[in-house]
Each structure stands twice: as structure tokens, then as C-alpha cells.
Amino acid sequence: MDLHFLSSLALFVLLVTPKGVYGASFTFVNRCDYTVWPGILANAGSPGLDSTGFELLKDSSRSFQAPTGWSGRFWGRTGCKLDGSGSGTCLTGDCGSGQVECNGLGAAPPVTLAEFTLGTGGQDFYDVSLVDGYNMPMIVEGSGGSGLCASTGCTTDLNRQCPSELRVGDACKSACLAFGSPEYCCSGAYSTPAACKPSVYSEMFKAACPRSYSYAYDDATSTFTCTGADYTVTFCPSSPSQKSTPVTEPPPMTGSTSQGSGSEPGVTYSDNGYGYSYPSNSYTSSGSGYTNSGYEYSGSGSSTEAGGSGEAMLTDGSWLAGLAMGDSATTAAPCVVQYALMAFSTAVCLLVPWHQFYL
Numbered sequence: 001m002d003l004h005f006l007s008s009l010a011l012f013v014l015l016v017t018p019k020g021v022y023g024a025s026f027t028f029v030n031r032c033d034y035t036v037w038p039g040i041l042a043n044a045g046s047p048g049l050d051s052t053g054f055e056l057l058k059d060s061s062r063s064f065q066a067p068t069g070w071s072g073r074f075w076g077r078t079g080c081k082l083d084g085s086g087s088g089t090c091l092t093g094d095c096g097s098g099q100v101e102c103n104g105l106g107a108a109p110p111v112t113l114a115e116f117t118l119g120t121g122g123q124d125f126y127d128v129s130l131v132d133g134y135n136m137p138m139i140v141e142g143s144g145g146s147g148l149c150a151s152t153g154c155t156t157d158l159n160r161q162c163p164s165e166l167r168v169g170d171a172c173k174s175a176c177l178a179f180g181s182p183e184y185c186c187s188g189a190y191s192t193p194a195a196c197k198p199s200v201y202s203e204m205f206k207a208a209c210p211r212s213y214s215y216a217y218d219d220a221t222s223t224f225t226c227t228g229a230d231y232t233v234t235f236c237p238s239s240p241s242q243k244s245t246p247v248t249e250p251p252p253m254t255g256s257t258s259q260g261s262g263s264e265p266g267v268t269y270s271d272n273g274y275g276y277s278y279p280s281n282s283y284t285s286s287g288s289g290y291t292n293s294g295y296e297y298s299g300s301g302s303s304t305e306a307g308g309s310g311e312a313m314l315t316d317g318s319w320l321a322g323l324a325m326g327d328s329a330t331t332a333a334p335c336v337v338q339y340a341l342m343a344f345s346t347a348v349c350l351l352v353p354w355h356q357f358y359l
Contacts, residue, residue, distance in 0.1 A: 023067040024118055025230040026074070030056040032136070032236035037077040039095050039102045046070045053077070053095065053102040056235075068119035075107045075114070076136050076235045078170065092135035092171045109133045110171040112154060114140050114233050123225045128153040129213035130205045134162075135171040139237045145229025152224050154209035155238045161208065166201065174215075175201035186216040193217040 026049075030036045039053045049064045049072075056062060079091030086100045093111045095102035107113070110133020117125045126140055139153030162172035175184040182188035186196035198206065202214040213222040 023065060023070060024124065024228075025063050025065050026116075027061055027063040027230070027232045028056055028074070029061045029232060029234045030058055030236070031234055031238075033058060034078070035080075036136070036235045037080045037090060037093075037100060038233075038235075039075050039077055039093060039107055040064075040072065041095075041102065041104070041106050042070065042072040046072055048104075051101065052104065053097070053100050055100060066116075066118060070119075071115075071117040073106075073113050073115045074233055075111045076138060077107075078136060091169060107132070109177050110168065110173045111135045112138045114138060114153070116231070123147065123227050124229060124231075125223055125225055126152070126231070127213055127223045128209075128211070129222075130154065130158075130209060131174055131176070131213050131216055131218075133166075133172055133174045133177055134158040134205070137236050137238065139234050141232045141234070142226040142229035143232065145226040147226045148224065149226035149229055150211070150224050152211040152222070153234075153237070154212045156208040158205065158208055161204075163201070163204075174205075175199050176215075184215075 028038050035058060036056045037053060038056055040049055040051060042048050047067065047070065049066055049070075051064065054062065075093050077090040077093035077095070080088060080094075080100075081090075082088035082100065087098050089098065093107045095105040095107055097103045097105050112134050113129045113132055115127050115129055124142075124145075126142075128138060128140055134154065137153070137155050137157060139151055139155060141151040142149040158172050159167075159170060166173045166175070166178050176186075178184075182190045183196070184199055184201070190196040196215070196217055198215060198218070202218070205212070206214040206218070211222060211224075
């Protein structure tokens, strides 16, 4: 085949391949007046990022690159007490690993969650969810993308206005987590959007944080889309320290990418008897399950259907509530053809001398 044609094709593919093929970068920024230990959990089928948990000092940041099709969740851990070897526990958001790295384990509720699925149908889907309760302020902002790309999250300190029946330490439970009843958990007879309505508690969360998920079927005002963007996850975005100290980027660190134990479908992450005790009826809303047999996170598709389908479709035909709960079945496969073209283009560019363009 003519080398000029191959070279031209390679350049064309490199120029027209959209940024979304490469995925997105996630930058975590700590504007709190204290250290935060972010946790990262990739959904089943998604590759691990460079870390599953790390320390983020006040007014510092750290970035990671994620491929197209990646899906998972982020959260902040607070009040962590760690020894010299990095072993210990956290007051809120603890993942039960006993280490800085979460190693494939999810957050113990109550916790504020940021959830992403990259490159689904060319778009990224993202949200900030209070369905598992709240432990700290957090916002998500996109940059460099196209589409609505709205920021979302919760800047209000809900811990200061948390009702006594929901309050637990330095965090605020959701009504489902606190009471475990079907009308709060959107389970049983309340397992459809028509039957499961906002409660006085979810409406309180919604009033304080209008763009965050307040209960399982809060799709319309809580899930956002963007194409080809990079994302910043900021903890305590309205902290006074934001105005006084610039953000600094520490040197890159290498972390474990182990995703712990699990299986698909119905991937289960277990803290091996970590010891959280919940009401007898499990907290299972749109793909997340917290049971009272130790601490268990189970992503098994829609909670309204036993053995949910691979598409994580809800009874109303929507999969967005499943996305909001970090459903492992919503993971999108990367575009194989585009990856192949990129690899081919790179090989041609390396093999063909550039001066041949001018022959």
C-alpha cells in the first residue's frame, strides 16, 4: 500500500479522533480546613485508576486519568486515624480496608458520593448522590467539554441541620438507611417511580442541595451529561480557605489498583465482617445494597428486579437511577474500532519518515 496514503490516513485519524476516546482526567481538590482521604471504587468491569484511596492535604490536589467507558464512584473520608504504616480507620466514609488504599471496598454510609460513567453513547453521565446519606460538602465541575456540562453537588453543610433521628456522629443518614422501610428505600411495593415518592427527609436534602440525588428516583434534576470533558471534584468548595491559599499539585504517587474481591453479575464487595449494623431489611436502592451481615456493598442491577439485567433497566425504562447508585451493570465498553485506528495510526507515524510527506 502507498506509504503516502498510509501516512495521510494516520494523520487524519489522529486529528479527527475525539478527545472522549482517551477518557477523562479527574482532579481532586481539598478546600476543607482539614485533611481528606478520598476513596475510589471502580464498578465491575472497569479498570482500576492509579489509586483506590489516598491522603489529600488541605489546599492540595491530585489528578488521575480514566479511560472511556470507565464507571465508578468517589467519596471523601474524614477523621482518619492512621499509624506510621498507614493502617487505621476513618470516622466517616471508611471503606473497611484498614489502610489508606480502599483496595476495591466501598464506603460505609452515610457518605456523599460522586458517580461517573464515561463515554456512554458519546456522553459522560455524572451525579452527586445523597441516597447513601451525607458526610461532607462536595461539588463536581466539568471543563473543556461540550454540551450542558453543568456543575453539581452539595455545598451546604447538612450535618448542621440534620434531624436528630438521622444524625450519626459527624454524618447524616438517609431515611432509608435510618429506618429501612420500603417507602424510604423504594423497595417492595414501592419499587417503581410511580409508587416511591419524595419523603419529608429527601425533600429536606433536596432543598439544601437542589442538584444532588435525594432519593433513588430523583433522576430528572440530578443526573448530568457532558462530552469530552475533564472533571474536578472539590471537597468543601465554599470553605473560607478557598480565598486565601492557592491549590498546589503534589508529585505523582503510585497506588495500588487492586479491586479486591468481587464477581459479576451481582458483584459483591465485603469488608469481611467490618461490623456495621443496619435494620433487618436491607438498604437496596437502584443497585446498592447494605445489609446487616457485616458491611456489604452489592451492585446487582436495579434493586426492583431480582438478578437485574445487564442493561440495569428500571421498571420505567430508565437506567439513570442505577447510574446514580453506581450500578456496575451500567459500565460502557470502549470503542474498539477507534482504539484500533489509534494504534494503527501511531505505528504508521513511527515507521514512515516524516520527510516523505514532502516528496
